[in-house]
Amino acid sequence: MSPQASIRMDRIALVRSLGFLCLMLTIILLAPLFLLIFWPEESHEAKAFLVPAAATLLTGGILLLCSRGQRALVLRKHASSMILLLLWIVAVAFCSIPFMMVGYSVPQAAFESMSGLTTTGLSVTDVTAVSHLILLYRSLLHLIGGVGLVLVLTAILANYYGMQLFTAEGHTDRLSTSPFRSARTILVLYGSFILAGIILYVLSGMPLFDAVNYSISAVATGGFSIHPDSIGHYASVPIDIITMFLMLMGATNFMASSMLFRGRFKDYFNHIEVRCVMVLLAIAGPIGAVQLVLDHVSPSVLMAIDQSFFQMISILTTTGLTNVDDYLHVAGFALVPAIIFMFIGGNTDSTAGGLKAYRFALGAKSLFWDFRDSLRSERTVSPRKIRRFGVTRTVSREEISQNYAYLIAYFTIAILGTFALMLCGHSLQDSFIEFVSALGTIGLSVGVTAATASAPTLWILTVAMLIARLEIFVFLFGVARLVTNIRDIQRSILRRRKEGRNG
Secondary structure (H helix, E strand, O other): OOHHHHHHHHHHHHHHHHHHHHHHHHHHHHHHHHHHHOOHHHHHHOHHHHHHHHHHHHHHHHHHHHOOOOOOOOOOOOHHHHHHHHHHHHHHHHHHHHHHHOOOOHHHHHHHHHHHHOOOOOOOOOOOOOOHHHHHHHHHHHHHHHOOHHHHHHHHHOOOOOOHHHHHOOOOOOOOOOHHHHHHHHHHHHHHHHHHHHHHHHHOOOOHHHHHHHHHHHHOOOOOOOOOOHHHHHOOHHHHHHHHHHHHHHOOOHHHHHHHHOOOHHHHHHOHHHHHHHHHHHHHHHHHHHHHHHOOOOOOHHHHHHHHHHHHHHHHOOOOOOOOOOHHHHOHHHHHHHHHHHHHOOOOOOOOOOOOHHHHHHHHHHHHHHHHHHOOOOOOOOOOEEEEOOEEEEOOHHHHHHHHHHHHHHHHHHHHHHHHHHHOOOOHHHHHHHHHHHHOOOOOOOOOOOOOOOHHHHHHHHHHHHHHHHOHHHHHHHHHHHHHHHHHHHHHHHHHHHHHHHO
16 A cells, blocks of 8 residues: 555544544533433533534534545554544543533643543542532543543444554453454443442432442542542442442453353453452552551541552552542551552553553563572573463563563653652652552542642643553554654645645
């Protein structure tokens, strides 16, 4: 295929993807208006959703008309990363409009929209002062962002571009050879978890509106709350237990969850990521409970156990819901495992963020393998194997090297982001914890994120959340491809002008 044809394929794929994305966003923007049946007094905010919905509908229609009858079968190298980057930027831009129309500044609106779509949960919203429409809208951003924009589009419309966009968004463990069927299966699991959560919450005494919002937030590992004190508002152990279950399900690899519900219990519990999470929680949970008792944060040992495991699960799954007020400030020595968990995050191919448990487990095993081999004879060939999805496989040195590279890149960005926040006037500790929370899509804050935060602070954290959701190399490849395309367009324009003058 000629370079010109390849560029044309990329443009077709981008235009069609943006068109379908805009139509999907139209539905999300209109959905909160359903609540006007129950809260008609909030109708004055309907315009905040109707205007952007009309814009996305018009934009989507025009883009699809422009690309009608055209299909892109093959994309250039890293073009899928560029398209994915642009899809997320456009989605955030359109989804920011309702926030701006109810009084948010541009940085605040972009931040809140990005936090919702990336399921981070950091927020500049005073949840006691906004309408039910805005509260539900924030949860709906979690809903579509939790499993990924491309996955939702793939499940609804089928995939026009093979596995490329689907894989670029991080869905590497496929439940089927077809991305269409894989996406559908994931959405069924995702929706089933949310529906089960709603039912369990209601049975536990939670109002239906609250149940919908918190079930979405927990399964999407998002963290947006409709109360200032989050899940702690209910002071209910059953609700805490339900939330812990939902957070763990959302942060578990969907393929592993599929094995669990098919009765493959041995394969599920031997899966490397599941075992990693179980071991980490078994260590950190008791540590946190002891700290809560010693510092008199919890009124009893049983309450300390509940609160500790809740907080550790919430952090490790990158959810950010809490049942302890201002936990990061009262965590004491338990802040050490909490920060480590902020880096690790949930499973691959789940709704969670962070480094991912697989990368952490592989990194830990790689260090052990290297240390073991250094103690043995050079002639000894030691196996490097892991068990994943019921299959024991050998890990190549190339995969180990790539994993090390990603870990180094992640920590480097965390350090650079920390210094960037320090330049905005925040302390080293606050800058580090807040940036790591954004980069891992955790959502817990030490107070840096607030309605009074400066615009540079909000933009730094907004970019961090985007990098986290796309993952570092996809983001970098996408930016590089975009810059290359812009240069190609500029050169093409200059060449045509030169030819016109010569002609």
